[in-house]
Amino acid sequence: MPQKTLSAFYGKPKSSPNAAALRESAPNPLVPINVNFIAEKVKKQGREDEAVQQKKRRRLARVVEDSPSNNTIKEGDDLEDDVEGVILNEKSKTWAESESEAVHCSIEETCPAIAGGVEDGVKNQNTWVAVASSKMSSIPQLESFSEAPKKVASIFMKPKPKSPRAPANKSTSAASKPDQNEGEAGQDAGVEPIVRIEAEENVASPSSVTAAEKRVKADVGKVEGVGLGALAAASKHAAVDVDSVVGGRWDKDQPIPFEFLADTFEEISETSKRLDIVNLLINCFRAILTTTPEDLLPAIYLCTNRVAPAHYGVELGIGEGILFKALSTATGRSEQRIKDALKQEGDLGIVAVKLKSTQKTFGAGSKLTVRGVFKAFKDIATSSGKNSQKVKEGSIVKMLASSKGNETGYVIRSLQAKLRIGLAEQSVLTALAHSFYLWREGARDKDGRLADKLEQASQLVKQAYSECPSYDVMIPALLSHPMEELLQHCHFMPGVPVKPMLAKATNAVTEVIDKFQDSEFTCEYKYDGERAQLHVLEDGTVMIFSRNSENNSSKYPDIVQRVHKALRSDVKSIVLDTEAVAYDRDKKKILPFQVLSTRKRKDVAVGDIDVQVCVFAFDCLYINGRSLLKCPLEERRAALYSAMQEMEGEMQFATAKTSKDVEELQRFLDEAVDGCTEGLIVKTLCDTYEPAKRSSHWLKLKKDYLQGVGDTIDVVPIGAFHGKGKRTGVFGAYLLSIYDPETETYQTISKLGTGFSEEVLQQLADCMTPHIIDKPKKYYTWGETLVPDVWFDTVKVWEVKAADLSISPVHKAGLGLVDPVKGISIRFPRLIRVRDDKAPEDATSAEQIADMFRKQAYHKTEDVKEQDEEDGQEDE
């Protein structure tokens, strides 16, 4: 089962293991399974053999499921494998959900009803009591801690039949927590704590959900399979008629049920074959197009985890924090409990599905629709101000309540903007192109050229999107005009950011020569600042976009102001590709990225800018109404040089050199590094601008890419974090330290999450797990906000590569040596190799780190450079 799939958790026929089997099938060696507290606790007693333990567990409590609508727990019910674990927490007067927050009380006093069945060894331990089962649909609320015994007893002794309540009414329940339904709790043991809601925009007409016999009568009717060329190999999904995709789940012109999208996601998650993934999405889009085309736009947004084009600056503002809260409210579990579950499952979506699946819901299925979910997302994104967090939480809870099965998981994953099903922007664009083509032209391969045509359509759509990255523009254009006309409606123009061209990493100077062979190439300094795409519109408006197409115009009013001065008078409109770099005007020196990043970001006034920037221009993409994207770099650069005049320290051309000589290239790279830049970007002169592509026409040449060159640090792992997603079950990241012989302490220097293959990742986990210790050693120093899930003894030394060293607000390496209160950290840390030849005390020392920091080009004064040379001699 692919890790990313949710299906196992909501009971697809082929894989619906019960909770226990699931735990069996996916053991996590790193996380003690803390779901079954009873089992855990009994194990800890450690004296009895397994048979006695089982007996004890049975005697603790038992559960039976009378019927789906009458989930109650009686004394003697068998909880054995379904115990969810509920512990009393005196502080919060709630049911704690981990041992760590459990109050110590005896079973006897808490729950005399079951204490009788517990042997003295346990009863007198004054520890904890587990009372709930996954089959128990509600946990009684506590008003005071002292009433706990009564409530617990009432569950066990006097179960009341589940008494269905009318769904809460809309206005009051949006933000209401289960505990606001106090007083009824005792009688409501059978009522799920989730807040249910009738939300008109989320409700499809009942008939569309239930009338399975109603078939779609789409205009296009049955569409024949593609089954051709490259697609033939994966035509399993393409050769499908739209009717069967729709499966009678909704009618023409009816809102697309969110369930349909979630099911598509689920199917996609089950394969890693890209062709299959795209085909599944094509079928999904075709179904939407033939029934309810107006729902395509929201569907696309849900597929790409956005709510608006990037340059609109609309963000969800949802992260794990709020999701923990929302899930807690929706499921009645504590946040801690959900966090623990996340560590075990490695995905909050899976956690949500699992929690939800243990709750019985009323009524028919989900009422979520694609447009309803999207609208909710938009509302979440636009809510701000006081109490906005609560409002956001409320609408998430609402969606969770209306969701069922895998929908729950995909609502959560969408909110995290991480579908992690192997589908992202590029696949969506391909699917979009194909589905539109098939929708318009039909799937019959009339002339044997269908595969080509689909590929063409895909290129067209991708080009349109990189030139005009807005589905708000593109989808309507596709819907109301022939595909061939797409570029007339979606094309590059000042005011809308183009996806910037990216560069690829190279490992050696010779690789550059290798890749570019005989074509002429040019090198530019790679400035360490922020990508800035400058747009000057015909009306004189200046706009600035970031690498990710965010609108940064209000962040750089100083640049906006100076652009006109730098442009020659005949320039009416222009788009420049530049890097904005922090700059010290007095010393005429480039400043590090870390300085630039302290600039204010919103509504900056020119008057109170404290970090000045110099703009280094290196490309011209548009001038006076003409796109230069299709022109060779040589021409674009000529346009740049003639359109702009340099203003020292404000707007300059990127330092460049054209050469074919390896040694000259090497020298230029050294110069670049001395000049406080990251290295070089090497570009062919003959190639066009390729938006969004990390093409091999631009190469990144950085010192730290070169093997055996660049800063390397020997570190000691002293902690680790549980992995998520495909790293579930191993450590996803490690906490690294260096050794300070002066103070005899290990000081954290950074975390580490890349540079290991899956195999190594597993090896490291196996290797380090035996060295887990209960609590950090006294001689560790770390940041309070960076506490790892597990601590290690100091046993290993790893070699890690760094691009730079920085002064850290959280890490402690070399504390006091460079900054009185801050330590040093690593920029872009990655694992190079395990150093089995070194002992932890031989790790890089605090003094060495401080030295490395001081020697970075940015900090080099003339004296330090001299010092360097001396050091160099000493080292020999």
Added chain:
DNA sequence: ACTGTCTGCCC
């Protein structure tokens, strides 16, 4: 008004 936490966005 201050502080701590979460989030998004730079790299």
Added chain:
DNA sequence: ATTCTGC
């Protein structure tokens, strides 16, 4: 950002 991986 860097790095790894399946296709």
Added chain:
DNA sequence: GCAGAATGGGCAGACAGT
């Protein structure tokens, strides 16, 4: 080689809580 998914440091801004 592409596309996607793991993961890093560190900053400002927005809120919530005090």
